[in-house]
Structures are given as C-alpha cells and as structure tokens.
Amino acid sequence: MSGSADLNRNRAxxxxxxxxxxxAYAFVFAPIAASFVFSFNSDRFPSIxxxxxxxxxYRAVATDPLVWEGARNTLIVGVIVGVVSTALGFGAAYTxxxxxxxxxxxxxxxxxxxxxxxxxxxxxxxxAYLSRINLSGNALSxxxxxxxxxxxxxxxxxxxxxxxxxxxxxPAAWNLGASEWKAMRHVIVPFCAPAIFGALFITMAVSFDxxxxxxxxxxxxxxLPVKVLGFLxxxxxxxxxxxxxxxxxxxxxxxxxxxxxxxxxxxxxAKE
Amino acid sequence: MSRDTLVSFExxxxxxxxxxxxxxxxxxxxxxxxxxxxxSSGCGKTxxxxxxxxxxxxxxxxxxxxxxxxNNLPTWSRDTPMVWQSLALFPFLNVRENVEFALKMRGVGKxxxxxxxxxxxxxxxxxxxxxxxxxxxxxxxxxxxALARSLVVEPEILLLDEPLSALDAALKVRMQSVLKNLxxxxxxxxxxxxxxxxxxxxxxxxxxxxxxxxxxxxxTPQEIYRTPRTRFVADFLGSSNLFSGKVxxxxxxxxxxxxxxxxxxLAKDAVALPAGSxxxxxxxxxKTHLSTSRPEPSANAVPVRVIGEEFVGxxxxxxxxxxxxxxxxxxxxxxxxxxxxxxxxxxxxxxWKPEDSHIVAEA
Numbered sequence: 259m260s261g262s263a264d265l266n267r268n269r270a271x272x273x274x275x276x277x278x279x280x281x282a283y284a285f286v287f288a289p290i291a292a293s294f295v296f297s298f299n300s301d302r303f304p305s306i307x308x309x310x311x312x313x314x315x316y317r318a319v320a321t322d323p324l325v326w327e328g329a330r331n332t333l334i335v336g337v338i339v340g341v342v343s344t345a346l347g348f349g350a351a352y353t354x355x356x357x358x359x360x361x362x363x364x365x366x367x368x369x370x371x372x373x374x375x376x377x378x379x380x381x382x383x384x385x386a387y388l389s390r391i392n393l394s395g396n397a398l399s400x401x402x403x404x405x406x407x408x409x410x411x412x413x414x415x416x417x418x419x420x421x422x423x424x425x426x427x428x429p430a431a432w433n434l435g436a437s438e439w440k441a442m443r444h445v446i447v448p449f450c451a452p453a454i455f456g457a458l459f460i461t462m463a464v465s466f467d468x469x470x471x472x473x474x475x476x477x478x479x480x481x482l483p484v485k486v487l488g489f490l491x492x493x494x495x496x497x498x499x500x501x502x503x504x505x506x507x508x509x510x511x512x513x514x515x516x517x518x519x520x521x522x523x524x525x526x527x528a529k530e
Numbered sequence: 531m532s533r534d535t536l537v538s539f540e541x542x543x544x545x546x547x548x549x550x551x552x553x554x555x556x557x558x559x560x561x562x563x564x565x566x567x568x569x570s571s572g573c574g575k576t577x578x579x580x581x582x583x584x585x586x587x588x589x590x591x592x593x594x595x596x597x598x599x600x601n602n603l604p605t606w607s608r609d610t611p612m613v614w615q616s617l618a619l620f621p622f623l624n625v626r627e628n629v630e631f632a633l634k635m636r637g638v639g640k641x642x643x644x645x646x647x648x649x650x651x652x653x654x655x656x657x658x659x660x661x662x663x664x665x666x667x668x669x670x671x672x673x674x675x676a677l678a679r680s681l682v683v684e685p686e687i688l689l690l691d692e693p694l695s696a697l698d699a700a701l702k703v704r705m706q707s708v709l710k711n712l713x714x715x716x717x718x719x720x721x722x723x724x725x726x727x728x729x730x731x732x733x734x735x736x737x738x739x740x741x742x743x744x745x746x747x748x749x750t751p752q753e754i755y756r757t758p759r760t761r762f763v764a765d766f767l768g769s770s771n772l773f774s775g776k777v778x779x780x781x782x783x784x785x786x787x788x789x790x791x792x793x794x795x796l797a798k799d800a801v802a803l804p805a806g807s808x809x810x811x812x813x814x815x816x817k818t819h820l821s822t823s824r825p826e827p828s829a830n831a832v833p834v835r836v837i838g839e840e841f842v843g844x845x846x847x848x849x850x851x852x853x854x855x856x857x858x859x860x861x862x863x864x865x866x867x868x869x870x871x872x873x874x875x876x877x878x879x880x881x882w883k884p885e886d887s888h889i890v891a892e893a
Contacts (some may be wrong), residue, residue, distance in 0.1 A: 291769035429585055432605045434632035434679070441608075444635070448622045
C-alpha cells in the first residue's frame with residue numbers, strides 16, 4: 259500500500275485494486291454483518307429503522323436448554339473430530355511423503371475424495387450405512403461422518419508442510435542415532451507442529467459449521483447448526499442472529515489461529 | 531586387511547532397479563586418514579558414502595567397519611555421522627539443541643549432554659550463538675553447527691557430502707583449512723565426497739576418483755596429478771594435454787607414437803607396447819613449453835597456433851591449437867609470457883621432454 263513512491267507502480271491501478279477488494283469483502287460479509295447488527299436489535303423482525311439496542315436475544319439463547327444441549331454436542335463432536343481427523347490426516351500425509359508403493363495414486367485419490375462428494379449424498383449414504391450397523395442417531399455417528407469429511411483437509415494441510423521439509427532432515431536424525439519412532443517424535447512432529455495445530459483448528463471449525471451430514475445422522479443428538487434449522491422452521495426469531503454471531507466468532511477465531519500458525523508468523527514453532 | 535584399516539569395501543555393488551550406481555568397489559579406508567571421493571555427478575560417489583552411512587544397503591558385497599560387516603546395521607546403530615550437503619540442521623531447535631541431538635537420542639543425561647555440547651560449540655567457536663535459531667546464522671556458522679552436531683558423539687569416522695558447495699569462494703577456502711586442522715587434531719577419519727578438484731586435492735591425504743560407478747584411480751593428490759592412470763582421470767583433472775596414436779618402434783631405439791599431430795617419442799622407461807597398438811600419452815600443462823624456433827630434436831614438438839589466454843593469479847593459461855584442431859593448454863608465468871610476446875593467431879611450437887610424458891590406460 260505504501261508503494262506509491264515505487265517507480266513501477268501505477269497509482270490508479272493501486273486504488274482500483276483496493277476498491278475491488280473492499281467491494282468483494284463487503285459483498286461477502288454484508289449478510290454476516292447484518293445478522294450481527296440485528297442480533298442487538300429489539301425488534302422482532304429484521305427491518306430498518308432499527309429499534310433499541312438490546313441483549314435480550316442473547317439472554318433468551320443463553321437460558322434455552324435446547325441451545326445449550328446443541329452447543330454441548332457441537333463442542334464435544336468438534337473437539338473429537340478435530341483430534342481424530344488430524345491424527346488420520348497426519349498418518350495419510352506421512353505415508354505419502356515417506357513411502358513409494360504400487361497403487362499410491364489410487365490411495366491418494368481415495369484419500370482426497372470425500373470433500374468432492376455432494377454433502378447430501380454423503381449424508382444419505384452415512385445414514386444408510388450407520389443405521390445398518392446400529393450407529394445412527396447419536397453423537398458417535400456425527401463424529402464418524404465428520405471425520406470422513408474433515409480428515410482430507412487435515413491431510414492436505416500437513417502434506418503441504420511435509421513438502422517444505424528438507425528431504426535430508428529425517429535421514430539426518432536417523433544418522434544421528436534416532437530410531438524411526440524417535441525421529442518421528444523429535445523431528446517430523448516438531449517440524450509439522452504448526453500444520454498439525456492448523457489442521458486441528460480448521461477441522462474443528464469445519465465440524466462446528468457442518469449442517470447437512472449432521473442433519474441426516476444426528477437423530478436426537480442434534481448439533482447446533484441442526485438445532486438452528488429447527489428454530490427457523492418453527493418461527494423467525496432474532497435468537498438465530500445471536501447464535502449466528504456466536505458461532506461466527508468461534509469459527510473465525512479457529513480459522514485465524516490456524517492461519518497464523520500456517521503462515522509461520524508465530525514467533526517460533528513448538529519444541530518437544 | 532591390515533591393522534590400520536578402518537573401513538573396507540569388498541566387491542560392493544549397488545543397483546537401483548536396472549540402474550547400476552556402483553559397479554564393484556574394492557578399496558580400504560585407513561584409520562585417521564582424510565579421504566576424498568571425487569567425481570562428476572552420477573559417478574556413484576554419494577551412493578558410496580550413503581552405503582557407508584547405512585542410508586542405502588549394498589546390493590552385493592560386504593562393507594566392514596573395524597573388521598565387522600555392517601551391511602545389515604541400520605544407520606541409527608552405526609557411529610557414522612554425516613555432514614549433509616544441505617546441512618540438514620533442525621530448524622525448530624536452537625544451536626545448542628541441534629548439537630545435543632545425537633546425545634539425547636543415545637539417552638545421555640541432561641547435564642552431561644550440555645557439557646559435551648558446550649565443549650564442541652567452544653571448539654567450533656560458536657559458543658556465543660548457542661541459544662540462537664538456525665535461521666539467524668550465516669552460512670559459515672551453520673557449517674560449524676553441522677560439524678559440531680556430528681562430532682559431539684566423538685565418532686571414529688566422519689562422513690561429509692559436499693558440505694562446502696553452498697559457500698562463496700573465500701569462505702570455502704577458510705572452511706577447508708578449518709576442516710583439515712580439525713581432522714589432524716582429532717585424528718578422526720574423514721571421508722569427504724566432492725566434485726571439486728581443488729577441495730579434494732587441498733585437503734585429502736588420499737583421493738579416490740570415480741566415474742560411472744567405477745574407481746578410476748586411488749592415490750595421493752601428487753600421484754594422481756603427476757601420473758593420471760587413465761584417460762578419464764587426465765581429462766577430468768584437465769591439467770594435462772593428451773595425444774593418442776599408434777605405437778611403432780623408434781629408429782633410435784625405444785618407442786614412438788604416431789599421432790595426428792606428429793611423431794612423438796615415448797619416455798625411455800615406458801612399458802614396452804606391441805607395435806601397432808593404440809596408446810595415449812599425457813603431459814602436464816606445466817611441463818609443456820613454448821618456443822618460437824624449432825626446439826632441439828630430442829624434444830617432442832608440435833606446431834601450434836595461439837587462440838587465447840586466461841590469467842589466473844600468478845600464472846596464465848595459454849590456449850593453443852594444433853593443425854588438426856586439437857586444443858593444447860600451457861601454463862606459464864607472466865614474465866616468461868612477456869618474453870615470448872605472443873599474439874593471437876601466431877604460429878609457434880609446443881614442446882616437452884619425452885620423460886615428462888607418460889602412457890595412460892584407455893578407458
């Protein structure tokens with residue numbers, strides 16, 4: 259931005275690009291901003307002019323046991339999904355990094371496939387499959403389904419990090435007396451730490467927001483997004499705005515944390 | 531195998547699928563020597579080093595360390611630390627933690643680890659950087675960290691895979707003397723892989739020259755420089771002029787070589803070759819002389835034309851061409867050149883004494 263003194267930059271182009279970015283972000287964030295604003299509005303229907311500022315809707319949400327139940331389910335599912343998908347994703351990424359074997363391309367294609375399947379199809383398939391093995395309609399079924407959706411993201415993030423590693427680093431650790439397990443613990447994992455935490459936060463965020471698959475398989479143990487749909491079907495209430503704002507802030511926090519870790523702006527990657 | 535042998539390669543072959551990286555290695559590394567393995571890329575030098583480090587398994591043959599076969603020993607169970615071309619320092623550890631790494635992997639206690647790491651940090655003159663991140667160090671400092679990290683276990687042998695290739699020329703020369711002194715003081719056997727003749731010849735006690743998976747010559751730098759054994763070695767070193775031709779009996783007794791550039795007399799003590807067989811002789815560019823008048827008949831003389839010159843420090847390299855278009859190089863001091871006062875395109879004679887030339891094996 260401060261490059262106006264730069265000989266080879268055109269000011270008009272700079273400003274046009276800035277305007278373009280502002281408009282693009284405005285388009286993307288306007289609905290979210292509206293939801294945020296109306297969550298503090300006393301009127302029942304989202305309309306201009308605004309009524310008084312109020313925290314009533316937040317109070318209503320905070321005292322609703324159904325919301326708490328949904329939030330609890332979402333949180334438990336999200337944390338477990340984050341940990342399990344990151345572990346699976348790490349394993350898959352390391353396998354790709356370390357080994358050459360027949361059918362590796364098929365293996366990679368299959369590992370990356372789930373996010374390309376339409377969620378409705380995936381949800382339906384999950385429901386059919388899980389109900390057959392008597393696992394549908396509880397939190398475990400949501401966890402299993404979400405891991406299927408999230409693990410490929412974790413793998414992609416960790417794979418990228420491994421591709422940035424000096425290929426001599428792991429053999430160097432072996433050469434200095436580290437067995438394969440020790441090299442994994444003392445070299446591969448610390449090197450991948452930013453990506454591992456990034457993957458953890460991103461997969462949690464994906465699970466928090468995921469609606470379609472959870473709707474199919476959650477049964478009575480609905481997660482928050484599924485609950486929200488229930489509210490919307492019953493009545494239009496600004497409580498939705500309050501929940502939306504809360505979930506948005508939570509997800510953004512996770513994504514920004516992941517971004518900070520992955521861009522390496524964190525002072526120093528974790529040790530040991 | 532003699533008592534001062536530390537490592538021996540016995541009929542070692544390495545194949546990657548259909549590609550033969552190393553064809554049949556038989557050589558020994560002596561205790562406490564500085565051995566350089568030299569060759570162009572793809573000659574098998576790095577594969578040889580990696581087999582010694584336990585990073586590749588030989589397809590055939592046996593490698594012994596202190597008499598014991600180590601073919602099936604994984605690299606973490608050998609004491610064969612390596613300094614990598616990329617250095618492969620751990621970026622998430624600071625300098626001291628990098629140096630302590632090998633000790634930690636061997637289960638050495640914290641206090642002992644620290645003491646031994648500090649000894650090597652001090653010895654490599656990098657104590658003041660011990661708490662720094664690797665990314666905050668200069669190229670030369672990183673070299674020293676890499677050396678300290680490998681030497682901290684006080685091994686019998688240290689493997690080095692072109693560790694100086696990333697440094698600028700001045701630093702390279704400085705690190706060469708650091709390495710040479712370190713090797714002399716510690717008495718640790720160094721095996722140093724490089725494609726650089728100047729690195730190999732300035733540091734090593736013995737040099738192994740490899741080409742296409744085969745050893746072309748092993749010897750001290752002087753031996754190899756003065757008497758390259760094969761045509762490949764002479765070409766690779768680039769410090770000799772080569773002439774090929776057919777052997778014939780000389781009228782004056784002894785042997786002649788009929789080359790396109792003319793009839794050349796072979797050294798009196800040269801091996802007797804059957805008349806009519808092909809042979810190649812080399813003569814060092816420092817032993818090749820120039821003269822504007824025809825030299826005396828006892829010398830080998832070739833008429834040449836000046837095509838260019840290049841100044842390197844105290845000497846100049848003169849590029850000449852025979853009538854058949856073969857390039858000939860001559861090294862001369864500046865004074866001598868000034869006396870000849872040559873011009874590009876000028877015709878004169880390149881000459882040398884027959885006893886300064888010798889026959890190399892065709893390969």
